[in-house]
Structure formats: structure tokens, C-alpha cells
Amino acid sequence: MGGEPSTPQSSTPITSTATTPSAATPAPQPAAPAPAPGQGTGATQPGPGGNRTGKVIDRASGTGLPGVNVAIKGTTRGVSTDAEGNFRLQAPDDAVLVFSFIGYRPQEVAVGGQTSLNVTLVEDVSTLNEVVVTGYATQEKKDITSAVTVIQTKELLSVPAANLGQQLQGRAAGVQVLQDNSPGGGASIRIRGFGTLGNNNPLYVIDGVPTRENLNNLNQNDIESIQILKDATSASIYGSRAGNGVVIITTKKGKSGEPRLTFDSYYGTQQPTRYLDLLNTREYGEYLWASKRNAGVVNPANGNPQQAQYGNGPEPVIPAFIVPDGASADDPRVARNPDGTYRNYSIDRFNDPLFGSQRFQITQANAEGTDWLREIMTSAPIQNYNIGLSGGTEKGRYALSVGYFNQEGIIRANGFKRYTLRANTEFTIKNKVRVGENLQLVLAQRTGGFRNEGTEGNGILMAIRMQPIVPVYDVAGNYAGTLGSNLGNAKNPVALLERAGQNGYRDLRALGNVYAEADILKDFTLRSSFGLDGTIAYGTYYGIPEPEASEPVRTYSVRKDGQYRYSWTWTNTLSYKKTFASVHNVNAFVGLESISAFGEFIEGFRDRYYSGDPSLLYLDIGDQATQTNRNYAFNDYRLFSYFGQANYSYRDKYLFQATLRRDASSRFLAAQRYATFPAVSAGWRITGEPFMKGIPTISDLKLRAGWGQTGNQEIGDYNAYTTYAADFDRGGYSLNGNPNAYNTGFAIQRFGNPNARWETTTSINVGLDAGLFNNALEVNLDVYERKTTGLLYTRPRPATVGQGDLPAENVAAIRNRGVDLQVSYRGKALDNNIRYTVTGNFSTYRNQVLELNPASPNEPLLGLGSRLPAVTRSVVGQPISLFYGYIIDGIFQTAEEAAAAPQFPGYNDAEVVINGQRVKGVGKFKYRDINNDGQITADDQAFIGNPHPKFNYGLNVSVGYKNFDLTVFGQGVAGNDVFNYVRYWTDFNTFQGNRTKDVLYNSWTPENPGAKLPILDENDAISSRASSYFIEKGSYFRMRNIQLTYSLPKGFGSRLGLNGGSLYVQTTNAFTITKYSGLDPEITLRNSSATGEDRQLGVDEGRYPTPRQFLVGLNLAF
Template structure:
């Protein structure tokens, strides 16, 4: 190895001698490169002598020096800025100001394993700058993308510390992981909840198969590339912080005490039972249980960053602290982050660097279904009695309604903690001038712990616990990735190309341990140990339990790519990646993922030179194949469940039995995505207008599904796992932007995006037989979604409501069962056979939105700045399961009380109070509601203190701001929020106790020293 390194060093030295000799007759040009807006110096700017391979970079102070012919042209390029060409004309000093260019086709964007000018990219790549992310009141950087990028759907959850759901151009996979791949500074991750949004420099979203295929093994659901902030120029210290609060919005109005008592009496009447309440008026307003569990929640966030660069090094350190209370009482989240990044160049041909991110968080968790419990709790029951004891539903004639939500919150004791260290170290060796070797080793080390304690208590007759139980779960993650790449850049006359070859090896390993013990004392300081509980064997009624599990998979990959440009006008991009994964078996372990993309910059053609309409105009098209290994390990292994009830006695001896939990095929194939993208993009009207129009089609072939089957065939898990279906997403994306700076100091930017996506199942292994899913207690156990050829994945499926039965005569003349009663749903006899049954079910709507859109604005005048963002979705349905999740005397919404059937002619749209009776709970069209919404996503007003004051204070910048996020929401949905996420697409869009939507109001400060 030493000999090889010595050869490289000698070769490099000889190259330098040749270069110096070749340019002896040239002149030396020096200068400084700055930002055109704030005049700060820009380190790391690339300067190239046009038409040659001669180049350099600016140093930490933005200064550069380069040998060039006296009549040469210098090309200055930097990520996020417009490329600028300057003629030398015998000048020895050339200072250059680069203009920020977030929308221009001349901007440099991050792509897989490198960067490119936006105008040279042949795939669909969207870029969002870190400053846009920091304007949002989001604890996760992904949340800030909502409404910013065409074709990207973000579904947020209001729960503190939760990660949003992201879909790039629709559903890419159904089983296993359905999330995109995240690459942070070159390291692969399954999520980025560990990342402080304030540390993000830029995010690139790879949307089409051509741009994604270089990450073939994990690119089926898209790729998000994230670059964190690096040190630039002289040392600076910055503080960014805010304090604010969150408040529940669009809270569902519930029936009050009197209305509830009236409804329960009506339910009893329909069921021919005695009335529960003799005097409904005595309960008045009663208890609003949603107000009992909800609160205005404080939120504070503080970040300090120190960064800078010297002649041969750069560094950046940051620390962040976030404290977020949940809008549900007792729920909170606290996070600490630290980031260290740096690089240095000990000799001219070697560069070394590192990126390290530290994160720890802890949260006070919520009991499962607490929102549903408050939604359905009886308002006739008080929170507390006068003596301070808990209100007991069993003291009231409310039937099977045993829950006091306040008691459930007070006695629930569960806390989660997570620790994570991630990052990488890298080295770059410039073997010869145009050839660079990069080696990177990175990974993540994570520990998580969940401790739950159920103490001895008695709140009500039902809400009580006589024996304490301590449960502890611990999980570990140990992942690593090694990547080696060779990059060769060359310019030969009109020909410019970049060759990339690489190799990757990865390992994913996890381990989990769960244990519990009864009768652990409730110590005052909270230190509880399993050994303090009842020992095994001492009391069979209180056994200790311990379970562990683990998983490990490995992957190996080889890839290559060529980028070619002729006359900076005709573009070609081609790549091939081979991935092998231990998750698959035999000949199926390796998958091959090719791609090709082409571009034509039409505006550079001679026949376009005299036109005035377009400044730039480009057409591009691409094709690619990507893969998905985000499925469980040992997918083709038959799993057997052994339980006590499977034990049989033979000859007086117990014999342990078992049941197959899933049926799997002998071989599971790679799930592949195949896509095309055709687009036109450009700028017009003196580069003030930019536009991009994409048409895409992506197919998922051999998609892996988990299909429910009847337990009667001998499986207790009731599912078949394997390659079951192929499906397609097809759509159109439009992005428009307008940027203008006026002479009076006023500038503004208007950017909008609009997307249409249609999801269609192309084929299934089940043939004409649908794949059903979506069963829950809310649907009486019946399956509420269907996946079938020609329709979207997981569309809602059920009976069509055709009114409400007004009297017994209508029932007698209908096709419905004689057990129906006045006030029940009247179902349409779709097949006309005179019987209402499962054969009359129809498609009820698509849980995936057909239309997504966003409109983002920014305005600046002197020291003031204003940003207003809008966002929405349309063409989507939500299954409001909360309305039917009833087991007795749960409460009703005010909307239901006002519109219910309570006698002949009172309503033909809402049923009687006996919503859970008969066939009313069957999946039907009444539960499926419009999930479209429009919101003002964010409004932020900022003010920069005058430069004269900053000079006196010896500060670079002080900015104060105030904003409101999600304060204005417009939708027809009768639940808390139509923004309903779901992990598996066949079960998506079912609202069963969604965390309430909230608005965030903040006051913040940005200071740079």
C-alpha cells in the first residue's frame, strides 16, 4: 500500500511540474469572490479556465489565484449561486460577486455522489435551501418541505418528536419500509429524526428513477439528500432561537351533558330498553373531556453554531436544545443535539474530513387511544367529585362506559429515552489532476429505552390496579457503511464528461430486549428495578417475563455513472448499479438497476439566438430502474407460533404444538421500480420567471404484499407474504416561480407548484380476486379497503348509503334484512338481487390525494421581510372510524346531535343514536368523508436591525421575527384533522384517534457575531 501511495505522490508531483511548465507564459490572476447580496466572502468557489482542465478554489477569505492565458475566460461556480463567466482581458485582479440563484437553471445542486449545475441535470431533482427550512416551526426538517416541492406529499403528526410521513410521486412500496432513503453527508439512514433542522444547508429530493438509480437498492420510495452546514470564511458565532406555544385548532365540538343524555335515551328507545335518564336537562353543559386533556403547550428551541475556515481547513460546531410540550397534558418531548464537522488538507492532493452528529431525546408518553377516550367519554360524568376523588362513570346509568380520561392520564407512567451517534470520516486523494479517489466510513450507533410502570391505584370501580407492573424495553442499533468512489473529470474541446465508479458495503444490525415484573414498589425517586418484583416460582399468578429478538442484514453494491455534455448543449447521463442483499435467497440475491437520461438545451441553438421569449429552455427525458430491500429479513422463512393453547396431552405427557403464522413462497423476488420522466424547464422574461413541467410514470413490479387469509386454512397469523401485485403511479407536475428585485430596495419571490398523481393497480397474483385490508373494531372487524386491478391501492370499499329508514314500511319494502329498524342506514342494492350483503359493496374513495399544491411567497423591503406559505391537497378521502368505534354509551359529536335521525322525517343523512347497532357499523359511504384541505401553512414577519447599529455593537446581524404556522385551516372533514397518516398503504387514510391538529405561534431571534 505504501508503494502504491508513493507512486501516486510521485505521479502527482510530476503532473504539477508539467502544469507549471505549460503555464509559464500565462499571467497570474488574483481576486476575491463575494456574495452579491450581503457582500460576505465565499470560500470553496470553483474557478475554471473555460475550455481547459485548469482550475482552483477560493480560500477561507474568498481569495483565489490562478494562472491563465491573457485572453482566457474564467468560470466561477458555487452551490446555490448563478454561474458567472468573466473575460480576463490582461487583467491581473478580478473581483467577482456571485448572485444567489435558488431557482435559476444555473444554480449548482447536489445529486447522487456529487454536484451538477441544475441545467446539466437530466433527471427530476428538486432543491430546497436550509434558510427555507429554518423559517418553519418544525422540529423535523422533513415537515418544513410541506407544500415546497411538486410531487412530494408530507403528512404531519401533531405528536411531539414524531416524524412526518413522506411520499414522493405516490406510493412506491406496500410492505415493509415505505419511506424514502435519506443520505446525510454521504451516510444512509432510514429516518432523520436525529437531525436538527437548523443544521441543514440544503436538501435535494431525487424524484425520478434516473436520478435515484445510483442508490438502486434503497431507492424505490425516493431519495432525499441532505447537506449540513460547513464553516465558511472568518470565524462566526450565531444564535438562533425562539419561544412559542401550540394550541389545538379545529377542535371537534362534542355533545354536552343534556344532549348526551338525550341521545342515550334515544338509543335505548331504539333498542327497546328502559330509558337511562329521567331528567336530561339536569346535566347541563357537563364535562368537556377534550378540554380536560388538551392544553396550550409551550415550545422553546435554542441553537448555537460556531464555524469558519482557514487556508487549508474548515470547521463547524453546533449545539441545539428543544423542549416541546404536547397539546395533550403530560405529553412532552426534549431533545439535545450536537454536530461536529470539519475538513483539512495536509498536502495539496489529500483532503481529510469528518461529520459527527450526537442526539439524545426523552419523552413522557401518552396512553394509547387517549384522544378517542376523551372523544367518547360521557359528559354527564364530572372530572372530579367535590371530595377530590375521580368522577366514576359507574355511578351513572351510562352503560358500558368505564373510562375517566383524566384518571387514565394521571396514572399512566411511561417514559422513552433515545441516544444516537451518527456520522462518517472520509479521505479524498487526487491521484492525478482529473482523477479523485474518495473513501468514506460511516454509520450509526443508537440505544433506545422505554420504561412503563403501572402502579397500584383505584380511581374508579373499573380503573384500578391491585398489583403493580414494571415493563422495560431496550433496543440497540449498530449500522455501518463503507463507500469507495473514483471520479474522473475531463474537458476535451466541446466534450465534457465525468466518470464515476464506486463500491459500497453495508451492515444493519439491531437487538431488542423486553422484560417485566409484578409488584415492584413505587419508589419516591422513581428508581425501579425488576429484581424488586415477585420472583419467578414464588407466585404463579405473577410471573416474570423476558423476551429478546434481533436482526441483521448485509448488502454489497457496485455502481458506475457517466455524465457527458457536448457543447454544453447536448447532455447524456447513464448509470448502472448492482446490489446484493442477504434478505433474499439464491439467485435472487442480486439485482441490477440501470438508468439513462438525456437533455437538450434548446435555447443555445443557433435558431434560438434571435428570440426574446426564453433566456433558457431545456428539454429532458429519462428512464431508470430502482429496487427495494426495505423488507423484513428471512422473508421466505415460514414462522411458527407456539402458545399454551396449542399443547396436547399424549400418554399423559404434554406435547407442544404450533401454528403457522404466515404463508410465504419458496422464493421472494426483488421488488423493482421502473420509471420514465419527460420534462421541459427554463427561464424567461430576463430570468425573472422560471418554470418546470414534468410528466412521469413509475411502475412497481413484483410488489410485495401481506394478504389476509382465512384462519380456517390453518394459519393463526392469517396472511400470505410475497410478490403479489404490480402497480403504477402516473402524473404531471408544474412548478412556476417569479423573482424580482426593484430599484427602490423592494424584492419579492412568488413560487407555486401543482401536482396530479393517479395510482392504479396493474396486475395481481390473485387474479380477479381483490386484496382486502383495513379491518378494525370500528368496522365490526370487516375489511374496509380493497386493492384490485384497475383501481388505486387500498381504496375504501363498502356499502353505499341510500338514505335513512324512516319507518317500518320502508324496511318491509326494501332489500335489507328484516332486523333493520327505523333510523338505520338504508343501503343501495347494487346488484339488484333483492338482498343487501357483501356483494353490494362499491368503491368509496381513494385515501391517496390526486392533487397536491403549494404557493410560497417572500417579500423584503429595506430591513423588513415577510414570508407567507399556502398548501393543500384535494381529490382524497378519509375514513372517519371514530364515528363508528362504539361499544356502548360513548359520546357523540355536536354535528351528529344536530343532524341525527330522531323520528320520522327528521333526517335522511344521519342515522339514529343507535349508530353501533345492526348493520350500521359496517363499512359504508357515511364514514368516508372528503379529506381535501387548504391551509395558510406559515406567516413570518422579520426585522433586521440597522447596519449602523450592528457596527456599533460589533455584530454582523440581529434579526427578530414572529410567525404563525397552521393557524388557518379550511376543510369539510368532521374529525380533528383530514391529515391522516398510515404506515401501510393498504390501510392508509383510516382516522382512528388521530392526534389533534395544532397551530404554532412563535417569537424568535437570530444573532450573528
């Protein structure tokens, strides 16, 4: 009895099964009769701590289950089953073993002196027993009384992306993702609407370390679980930082058992999905001639339009060359040498004295037309590789991983690489003390010049503005451009992007924490954790001469910048967990937390380098006279908090939670520094009542309600103080009276507001959780209201203030009301040969500004203007960032109609030529006179569109048959508008760039009175003003992912140590259904991490489009 332990084959086994198996699951067929749960048969009786062996079997298939957690209840000791489902564990006779595995119902088995225990697990179609991280503690999902959404990691990884935020799109009700699709781009996550006029991004907590850094530095393969805290009841434990919700990310940890090696990879290609239908060279000439004729801009000698490139005939003629202007093939300026080279060719624009008079950058016209969007867009690879190793013993566990991600952009010369290293270890000391660490090191590199920053110099807008007659390269193979007359001022987008291909930055980020926890007394656990999030970044940006451009960069230059930023978090908690009389469950904790953050930026610039060789472009080599530099701290604040939470349940039917947090922030002066954030919630599990026992259809039914407050302090670190900056122009003064000897002084940079206080968001949430048909169908419904008061708002600076910006003040309020619905169904069909899961979510919110600067209640908050003045504005009584402009009621058909309408000076009284006759206003937009004063002025602008969708939705369907699984996931929004800013460049005569085909074929003519665009008119500078013409329907449905997976048969490759694996093929963004005419109906913000970027919500300024991807992936486990 005291010798070697018996094997499962040499002793009589114990079999334990679930007490309430699914009706769809066949009865088990154990090797021996099954005893009552927790009881054994015919076993030997070893002494305390004897060896226990056994096997865990899947009830449906009868095969062993690998990776099942086998733990001694009430301790952290445990192991995992091997590839065949076997386990070996030392446990005392009075121990209870807990068997748990994702997707199966957990089992508890009393050892009772047994040496061999065979356990049968039943698949669990319910997620109610799932353990959820809800802040500084965990709860079973069935006990949660607040609005928490759990995201399955498997679903996230089915969508390949550099940024976790992009993978969250469509996965959770009430969560909206505005994603930057450029390689390495960020994502703006909005939880339950928009609660502030500043930064609406949520708080991210990674392994207990809070951060607001970009999620593109996180390796998604390292993630174990994700929880989204959506209401104040769940998020208030994070107090001041949780006003916009919280995303909790927990990474994988080591488990006891044999070493487990995993390899996960995919490789694929990305493709553009859409292009704009622009004019070719011939059509562009016809457009020019029509615009000139209608405007009466013709040669008085012959009555024909004329243009330097297309001639002066009755019809435009495409020249052989555009540099020199309109040259024919026999023009002596383009004569060739005997070797075929061009005699007068020169590229030395900035040094050749004969350049432009006798020598030229000779460029042939592209008679067919250059499709510039297709020139800058291309297929591009994407690849990802991860290796993980985990294992350990009861005394120590480890999880290690390395990862490599590489995504090249579908817009040329852009890319993102990421290298990751992660380590997690945990050690148990005498069963009462646990110490460990989570550490991630990330090296990220982003290259290229394309940024979604709303600038008209990005590659997409340059491709739209470049005329089709210009080729990519000149006759010598150098970049062609706009040196010729009447070619506009755009820059060759291929040259622009490829020259910027060397630009970019590198980030080295360290993120993690060390912790220790001890069971100091019975039912009490003390935990201390110290976390750090630090980044060192280095960027280099080159200026390269552009001899082909009409407005060129003339010299080599370099700008280099560097920054470091860090935040540390020290958290200490004392938790208590106790059950009284088997019916009263208490779980509580209190804690203290300190946070400190700092960041510093430095930048230097020099110009006039003699060479463009990057190895020579150091700052000290450039012209010292062109030197500029700056250095400042951009992040400097402290936060101190104490908090507590108590959970109580009675018979698992009546659930209560209370939370209190008090924060102090250095961003406010002492009188306003502290704020308190309480929250309470309650739940009633109706199915626990006796009167529900006779309703077998309803497996679980819970009502819950909560109220709570959270805060926001996302303003400048020095908002309370008046700050000054060195300023030679405004603060300089000559102390000795010499006008040539000024001393640099200081000028006000920003006025301080010592009375600023916390924003406060009050949230009310009422929810219903239901499980039907043995929890095969689960429904989660939430109705909520979020109201933010004391909102920190920076008022527009009046001219009377003079220099210096105004501080943020507590003068605004915003409210969001909405509904979140999540539904899932899991089942089997065809004698259990088909397994399927259907998950859907639906959400809607209504946003309203309640208060905005009471001192000037009619003053709107304007959006971010560019060529056009701000096209969005926020006012009291409306949602934030509605589109604003003129309303168009059609097009004038006759001069009489135009004369009788309210007058728009310089527009509907302007002359055009139709069939040789000069008339006024015909073919022009008919603007609505909003105030009925008989004139069209700026006062006649109104709200013309709404960027907020009426609802968001997502649908995921998974079907499995034997070793095959097919997953289909789609997501969409409905009822929102888009302001298509790109039309400013493509549909009007504002600049000398290309146009859409609608401009030529759908502009007003007498033969086309129902056209959507006004008459072509070279002199028209008004039709391009912000108006309802720019508004398009932004609704879309996008097939996000289609994936077919084949799981390797059990036992395949066992001789090589293979313990499982799968092979899959997939396509992402397979198709999109939308009426939007732009490149992509998903409109990201200018900058995903900047404060106030929501003021440009829904404005398409030429954003990076979503690529379609085709991938092959392989996952292996050893």
C-alpha cells in the same frame, strides 16, 4: 514590491461584473473605470503565491458582501469575505479566482499578477448554476436530465417542527407528507404515489450515509441542502433501496475565513385549533330518553325511561352525585363530617372491604357538563436554540454546532426534547489529498402516553367516549371515573394521560462518516468513505392502579425495554472529469459499496409492586410470578453493490447520462440475490441552438427524458427461510408422559419463500425546464409513469395452513402515473425598492393495482381492522386502500317503504316506537342492494370513497422592502375522501359514551324527515357499520406559515462583533379551509415507519391534531 501587500485603498482596483445583468438591476458605479472581465489595471507583480487582497461589492446596493466564497479555480483553496466584503488570499500569478455567493452570479477573474482585486457581483435570479447533489456526485442544475427537486433550507426553517418531513409538506411537486403532529412524531413521505404494498418511505441519505430512521433526530439548522430524487433516472444509482425515491440531505461544512459564530433561536406557544361539538349533561340526558322511548325501553309501571343516573321520570333529571348512583344532596350516603369532608368517602377500592357497599368514591355530577376535549388539550410552549461556529484556513476547515429543541404537546403530559452536537472538519494535504469527517450525536427524549397507533385507548378517543356528567375530579380531589352505573367503560382521559406522563423512551443516536479523497492522477479522484448510523434506545412504561375506572388496572407494574441498532456503509468511488476541445464534457465515476445492519431488542415486565414510586420500580423488585420477557433480533441483513455513472455533454446543448448498479442482498437466497438496475436519460438545451438566438424572452429551454429501474427489498430479513419460535402451548411436549412436566418445544413462526426476488420499479419520465425573462420566471414540468412488478405481497393465511404466517411472494404489481409542475418568479418593483418571489407547485398522480395474487385474483388486500372490520381494501383495477362499506340512499320515511325495500334482517324489520305506535323500519338508513338479490348482506358492500387526492399544491410568496421581509406559505390537497372513524363512537348507539350534537338535533323524527342520522334507537347495533355515512370530503387549504422578518442594518452592533442578524415573528397553521368535520383533515398513518400502514390511508381514528403556533425568533451572526 516584495514587502507588505497593498490594501484595496492603496492600489488601483480591478472590477468585474456579470456579462448579462438583469434589466431590473441598475448599472454599477465603481470607484474606478471597470476593465474587461479578468483584466486588471495598474497593479504590482508579486511572485508566485503572492498575497491578493480585495473587496466584493453588491452591484445593486454598492455595499460589501460578507461571506462570499473566494476560491482558486481547480483547487480546494479559498477564503470567505469578512463583514465588509474584504478578503485576503495567497494565489500564484497564473491563478483564476472564482467568486461565488448564494443568490448571485459567480465570477471568474484572472489574477494576472494583480495585488488588489475589487469584484462586483450581480444578483442572480436564476438557479441554473446551482450545484445539486445527485447521489455519489454533484451536477449543476442546468445539466440535470432527470427529475430532481431542490428544497431551499431557508424555506424549511420557516416552519418550526421537530421532524424534517413535516417541513417538506407542500414544498415540492410530487412529494406528499403524512405527518404525525404529536411531539417527536414521525412523518410518512410518499414520492410520486404508492409503489409497494409494504414500506413506501423513501431512502434518506445524510452526508452519504443511507438510513431509514425517523427524521425527528435530525437538527434542521445543520442542513445545508436537500435534494429529492423522484424518478429512476436519478435514483437508480442507489439501486435496490431507491424504489420509493431518495431524499439526499447534506449538512453544513466549514469554509475558509475568519471564525463565524451564529446563534439561532425561537420561542413560542402552540394552541389547539378545533374541537368537536359534543353534548352537555342536559343534552345527554335528553338523548338517552329519546333513544329509550323510540326503542320502547321504558318502565312498564309508568311508561317512562329509566336510568341509574338520570332517574325514571318523564324527563331526565341530573342528579347531585353519580357515585353513589344518582344520589341526591340529602342522601345519607353522602353525609359530611363537621370539617366538611365526606363521612363515607374511600379511594381504597382494592383493599377496603366496605368499598361499594358502605364506602364510596363519592363523585358529584357535573351538571353543566365536562368538555373532555378541552380538558385534555391545552396551550403548550415550543422552543429551539442553536449555536454554530465555523471557519478555517486553506489547509483546514471546521463547522461545529450544538442545539436544543423542546416541544410540549397540546395534548397534556406529552412532550419531546432533543439535544444535538455536530462536528465537521476537513483538512487538505499538499493540495491533493483531503480527509474529513461528519459526526452528529443526538439525545432524544419522548414522554407521554399518546401515540397515533389507531388504538381506542388514546387520549382523544377516551375524551370522546367519556360522558359529560362525569367530572375530572371527585369530592376529595382524586380522579373521577366510571365506577357509577351506566357511565360506560371509558377511562378518565386526564388521568390516563397524566399517569402516562412518566412513560417514554430515550434515544442516543450517532450518525456520520469519515472520508478521504485524493487526486491520484490528472482528472481522476479516488474517494473512500465509512459511515455509521447507530442508536441505543431505552423505554420505560408504568402501570398505575385506576380505582376510579369501571375496568381498571389494579396493581403497579413496569415494562422496560431496550434495543440497539446500527448499520455501517463503506463506499469507495473513482471519479473522472475532463473537458475535451472545450466542447466535450465528460464526468463519470465507478464505485463499490458494502452495507451491514443489525438490531436487537430486549424487554422485561413485572407486576404487583407494593409502591408506585418510580425509584422502586425495578424489574427485580416486582412479583416474580408475573415476570415475562422476550429478546430477539429485528434487523439483520447485508448488502453489497457495485455501480457506475457516466455523464456527457456536447457544447452544453446535448446531455446524456447512463447509470448501472448491481446489488446483492442477504434477504434473498443465492439464486435470487443479485439484481441489476440500469437507467439512461438525455437532454436537449434548445436555447443553445442558433435558431433560438433571436428570442430574448426565452433565457433557457431544455427538454429531457429518461428511463430507469430501481428495486425494493423491504421485507423481513428472514423471508427466504422458515423460522421457528419457542412455543410452550403449541410446541410443548411431555417427554416422560407426565402431563405436568411439559418440555418447551418449537413451532413454525413463518414459512419461508426461497424463490422470493427483488421488486422492480420501472420509471419513465419526460420533462421540460424553461427560463423566461432572463430566468426571472422558471418552469419545471414532468410527466411520469412508475410501474412496480414482482411486488412482494404476503397473502392472507387460509385456515388450511394452520399455524405459521405466510411469506412474502412476488405476486403483485402497481402503477402510478402523474404530472409534477413547479413554477417560480423572482422580480423587483417600485424602482427596485420592492423585491418579491412567488413559488408554486402542483402535482397529481393516479394509482392502480395491476395484479394481486394471481392464484386468487378476486381476493382483496384488506386494511387494518379495529372495532369495525377492515374499512379499506385493495383490488386489481383500483387504487390501493379504497374505502369499502354499504352505500346509504337516504332514510325510510314510512313502514310501507321499509317493507317494500330489500330486507336487512334485524334492521329495517326492527320495531321502533313513534308517537306511541310501534312501526317497523321507519327512520332507519336505506341501504343500497348492490347485487339486486332483494336482501342486504355483506355482498352488498362496495367502494364508497377514495383517500387519494386529485391533486396536491403549495404556494409560497415572499415580499421584501428595505430591511423587512414578509413570507406567506400555504399548502393543500383537493379531491380526496376521509373515512371519519371517530363517528363510530360519536354518532351511534354502540357504546355508552358521549355523542355529537347532530345525534340529538339531526336524527330522524317525524318533524325532521330530512335528517342525516337515523332515528335514535337504544337497540340499534347496525347503523354503525361501515357505510357511506362515514365518508367526508377531505380537501383542505392550510395557511402553513406567515412570517415577518426584520434584518438588522449593516454595521449595527459592529462594536460587539455583530456581523448581521434578524428578528422575526410568525404564526404557523394560522387557518384551515375545509369541509371536514373532524379535528384535522390531515390524516396521518398509524405508524409512520411500519410496513403496510398505507392500508389504513385516510382513516381518521382520532389522530393528534395540527396545532397553531405563534413564535418570536432571533438570528445573530458574529
